[in-house]
Amino acid sequence: MNQSLLITARRPASHPLEIDKPTLLTLIAAALLLTETFSGALRYYSALAGVSWLLYLPKMACLAALGLELLGYRGQPLFWLVLLALVTSAWLALLNGAELANIGFALFIYIPLLFGVICGRYLEGKLALLIRVIGFCLLASFVGIALDMLISVPWKGYSYMLGDVELSGNRSWAMDDIDRIGGFARMSTSLSVMIAVYSLVLAAFIRSRLLRVLLYGVSLAGIVLTTNKSSVAAYVVTLLMLTFAAYRFASATAFFLAVLGGAALPIASLLLRVDPIAAVSNSLLASFADRLVNSWPNFIDNVTSQASIWWGAGFGAVGSSGTAFPIPGLELLAIADNTALYLWGMLGLSGVALYLLALPLLLRLHERGPRVRSGLLGAVFCICLVAWATDVLEVPIASLFLGLAIAHVLTPLDRPAASLMTPRITDPRHLA
Template sequence: MESSPANSGDEQSSIMSFDKSSAAVWVAIGLLLVETFSGALRFYFDKAGIGPLLYLPKVGCVLLFVMELRTYKAGRLFWIFMMIWLLSGMLAMLHRASLSNLAFSLFALSPLLFGIVCSQHLLHRKKLLCWGVAFCMAASLVGLALDKFGAVPWKGYSYLVGDTQLSANTAWSADEQDRAAGFARVSNVLSIMLALYTIYLLMFIRSGVARLALSAVAMYAIVLTTSKAPAAAFALTMGLLFIQRMTWTCRILCVVVVAFGLLLPTLGLMHHFDMRTVSEGGSSLASLYDRLNNTWPRLVDFMNLQGWGLTGAGFGMVGSTMAIFPVPGSDILLGADSSAVYLWAMLGVVGVLLYLLQIPMLFKLINDSSRIGRMLLATGFCWCLIGWTTDMFEVAVANLFIGLAAGYVLAAARVEDVPQPRQRELKLNTLSAPY
């Protein structure tokens, strides 16, 4: 029996949707694998002369973003941001940035954009993605153990991109303790990946004992990397999961976390912390004091001196793009050590507003009682906490997961905005009773 045209059309659309979802999730898994093994893969791939293959997952992110953007249905806010993004790129070129700066920044942020527009595809195949995350989690633990208690050949390996030397695996120490990065390129990136992988996997674990065991293992592993911000953020995020049913408490906590992330860099502008405070506080706070005394005030002074405080330097003028394609006189924009400062330096006042949009995003996720909603709430909360002292937009895995959260919220808002069909009122005409 022949199928009707409508049925055949539905089958074709479902097949296309399945293929697109499969492509999206395999690109995401490829990205996770490359980032998890980035240090080791760079070492061995360079030996084999195939180093450029490591860029394929991000190329896939760019391609799928462009393909999905053609049919992506989003609200006005998303498209306004896209227009501002384009204008910011033009502004950066007026500030002496090149097309290479813009292209590299787009390439670096591609996991974020990919996560936003392909969130439904990734969540449609969330179990397959879970297997990829679980493998990367296990590999990260193995790599950490090998690096911490043994010797790995890629330790401290660096490579050249043009005339710029980049580190594939950073070898450094704190308090005479080696900051192990495992298979990854640097210890704090490994700790961020461990935190986000664990949060995602908790969505699929129903046993309370197993959830506690996984959280404890992840916490211990993060502590071994000696990364303080991810360790504290992960601990607080686990606490949030215990009080997630207390809606107003969670809302207040999220507002405080976002607001403090925005206000923390201003403390260095209002108060100078002397070196005696650093020595009394111990080396555990030395990096924070360095940001308060040096990094953030100097960057703010530079932005104000250039007259970029309101507009920002522009898209392509902030972050790792400045290391590979430096703009003369703007080396200070290489790193901000704060996600809020990063956005402000790039987009100015619009960047601050974009940072504050985390609040309504977290509120939407608080109201979502599903497992996916709880996982994404924990992801966004942890991301924001780590972002107090970290350029989270420079971490590909972090970009992917926060993009997934933002895309999920945008999709939910789009469904809410669809007008519901009105039911026709049935009028009953009563017949007059005969006398």
């Protein structure tokens, strides 16, 4: 017998506790999803137990994974250009009166987005696990809504101190004497966005049209119960878009309007003459009128008078980082209520250019490909619509899935991990 036939290839024995990189990164993402889904309740009970620091572990794990991955990351030139722009913008924020705490807090906010962009290609190799976690989080969101409606949950209205700053652990608030349901989450806005994103991604992996329709209906009801009108409108429009997703021109038109509409609204607030009384009325559009009359014009005026219309106020000077660590003269930049305006106030014209990249992102996601692409298409489109009236980049779940979508379009389709785990589709109408 030929001796070569007796030679067998030996594989190195794996340790029982050994874990591969895609699994590890997916578990980190799962921990982040679970922490954000139960953020309000977890904040309350962990504070009672004196272990509030545990809630920061998922983001710290994301940060550690980012650091290790960046050592060998070969991103496209645009990625490094954006990274250089952020560093330069952070230096500008320091010149405008910000402190290192502002920059550090802002970086902490954007960890999910950066994690999705850098590590998202590995997560697609473990989609089965990720989808199960998403399904569990969606179910938990519905349970949280039921509990919030039926009983007085102890974590509602809870606040805590971060140094000398009081932060909300779970917001308790009402609209027109109607309680805004937050479930297990910190606030109703986060809950509504999570339900929308979870259901749109999950629907891509459900083959039965009847089950998809049922999922959409239950999810829409859950979003309505949060009383977040912008999320309700965004979710309904997203479902309408999915019904004609097979038609490229109609879809491209919808993408164009979704992205450009968000950038046009703040400009319209300077040109339109809206009755100020509409902003304090009890109508359904009162909050939108308040943005047109007060929020957006005041934000624009603060940027033009205190910062720069070309370069913005700098990285860390806008958003929650400005709320946690106020910057003299820039206090009104804490909330923009519009993502395009938010990016402009922080990064200037480069922020607007960054926002407009959502259009080619949607067009790439619309191309035929694996099922995960269809799920990300619906999620990103809905996020773009929510961004009209929300600083959506500060919603961790929204920024995570936005990062996953960016990683997906930047990674070739012939990667082995994805080809084994994501069956390809031929008709985007399967989501309708």
